[in-house]
Amino acid sequence: MQERVTMTDVARAAGVSTATVSYVLSGKRPVAPATRTAVEAAITELGFTVNTAARSLRTGQSTLVALIVPDIANPFFAQLAAALQEELRGLGLHVIVCNTRADRREERALLAEAVQQRFAGVVITPFRLLPRDIEVLGRAGIPTVISADVPFGPVDLVTPDARTATRQALERVTAAKRRRIAMIAGPRDATGGDPRLELLRNLARQFGTSLPGDLVVRGEHTREAGAEGFARLMSRRYRPDAVFCANDMVAVGALDKANELGVGIPGEVALVGHDDASFASLVRPQLTTIRYPAEDVGRAAARLLKERLDGRSVHRTVRVKAEFLARDSA
Incomplete structure (x- = not known):
């Protein structure tokens, strides 16, 4: 041999x-x-x-890094995973992707599994977890990075800087004389509330408009929820003429329903997504969206993990710049 x-x-x-x-x-x-x-x-x-098995025996720790996400069907997380894996490959670390289906029990179960298996690190986009749930990783000494729109306690964070991009989206919509702005937002019990809704609502006031309560509908971050939410908005006595969506999956669902109902996009209703998932430029009309670059998020998360593995003890926050992409739907 x-x-x-x-x-x-x-x-x-x-x-x-x-x-x-x-x-x-x-x-x-x-x-x-x-x-x-x-x-x-x-x-x-x-x-x-690299003999990863021997390394694990020496250190008592796995060479696996868990990427825990709420919806593996969303291409945003596939792009994030690819960038994270590429950045960590040189360390002899391997990324496994865990799908929670936005279910709190599954999120907590995966955290417990990470502790039991002594994972080398965890990158997580929490959906219904609370900051105290993450503490189990810290107590086990597992380097952890949160990817979220809001702070999540004393832990490394990758978060979007979307204020300028959201303002530019509003500028485009209001320049077309659209004033009845609506949003298909996330569920009320999502971690950290709904910061994308709050940012849009706060900025809308600067453009002489608002997001009235009857023009905000809520649901999961899924294509099905987007279709249902758009149908509800179109049933209002005074329909909106612009709809912002929590993410691109929701926006594509809204576009599905618009086609079914015969609502012109963007003729009757402007439609704006968020994230710039890989399919956003493939649908028709192409989706106007706020690009939150998944690859940059993955690379930033990997760098934070590397720093932790090298001994950094102070928590850090990395803000990833979002970009407004004007396409055909608005």
Whole structure:
């Protein structure tokens, strides 16, 4: 049986120390480009792979990072997962995606599983969890990053900076003389309330309009909820002429229902999504949306995890810039 190639073998072939090979693999310290090239060439030539099982036995900790999301069907989270995985690969860490279906019991069960399995880290978009629920990870010493629109207690956070983009969306809508603005928002019991609704409501006042209570409908962040919410808005005596949506999945559901009801988009009603999921530019009309770049979120979360694994103890918040994308639906 062929003996397993070790880091010592790679170091000998590349003419460097084993520590340098480790730095190339982990990304924990900078390595000169020529040295990195030599190490990577030796890794390829020798067929070296990281022995993650041995590492787990030494440290008593898994090499797995859990990405816990509320809706695996939403392409936003697939994009986030790909970026997170790419950033963590050099550390010998592997990402597993866990779908909670926005169910609090499932969210809590997955946190408990992460503790039991001693995961190397957790990145989570909480939907119905409370800040105190996350404390179980901290007590277990598991590095944790929250991806959410609002602060979530003393923990690393990746959050959107969407104020400018939301203002630009309102500028486009109101410039077209639309004043009856509505929103298909998230459920009342979602974690942290509904910050996208509150931001839109606060900014709308600056444009001489508002979001009256009868023009805010609530539901899950799903395509089905978008269709149902749009139907409810169209049943109002005074229909809205612009509808903002909690995310792009909701917006596509609203577009489905608009087509079914014969409501012109954007002729009768302007439609604005949020996130810029991969399908947003594929539907017809193309979806005007507030782009919250999932890849940037994933990369930011990975960097925060790396810092924690390197010993950083102070909590950090990273704000990811959102961008308004004017397409055909508004």
